[in-house]
């Protein structure tokens with residue numbers, strides 16, 4: 543490596559370290575940007591168990607043609623089409639703090655608006671900050687709130703997020719979610735994934751690249767107090783906030799789950 547390149551990479555490392563120490567949240571956002579630059583949706587969902595997890599959430603969707611829905615941590619909009627096709631809401635609002643993810647989401651929304659009746663609204667905002675929620679959405683505003691692979695990554699933990707979801711949902715509104723529920727997911731998943739690796743070697747090999755990136759994201763999120771909910775704790779919390787009709791499905795060999803619940807009508 544020539545001297546200039548060494549200096550450049552040292553400066554980059556220094557810059558990285560400064561950003562990390564000044565604003566760890568900024569660093570996390572950059573890691574999500576990087577994840578999407580490698581075509582997250584294409585490769586992550588090429589793997590059977592990721593697809594099965596997503597499908598188990600989609601299977602819970604209920605038609606609601608007049609509804610106003612919100613997807614939090616929407617990423618590049620992988621769920622937009624199933625939402626527009628099955629729930630068919632009048633409006634789908636979606637939010638993510640990663641610029642690269644939002645670029646993907648906006649492209650997807652534009653494409654889908656030509657096919658489906660759903661109108662899309664994409665927002666930038668950090669959901670770990672309660673101001674974001676209060677500035678954007680009033681109480682009792684949405685008929686449904688959806689998240690997939692988000693609750694376990696959000697800085698500050700999943701409880702404040704579910705609390706905000708309950709606040710902005712109308713009475714009788716629906717919450718959908720699909721978190722990982724085991725903090726040691728990446729370690730344990732490798733063991734479970736071996737048969738899949740043999741069955742889908744090319745996809746799994748590509749997936750490995752992402753495993754490294756996402757486990758780094760997971761580690762950084764946990765340093766900012768993100769945590770995978772325990773299933774029983776999550777159900778208890780939903781009940782305390784007034785949710786009923788709670789339905790759950792285990793995914794990822796029991797390391798993840800999908801759920802649907804309804805906020806009590808008045």
Ligand SMILES: C[S@@+](CC[C@H](N)C(=O)[O-])C[C@H]1O[C@@H](n2cnc3c(N)ncnc32)[C@H](O)[C@@H]1O
Nearest residue numbers: 574615616617638639640643668669670690691
């Ligand atoms: C694993 S991806 C899931 C994307 C999509 N929901 C899916 O099912 O494929 C998690 C997403 O949450 C976003 N995210 C994480 N923390 C966030 C925060 N505090 N505020 C807003 N978005 C956040 C990330 O940028 C990323 O796009």
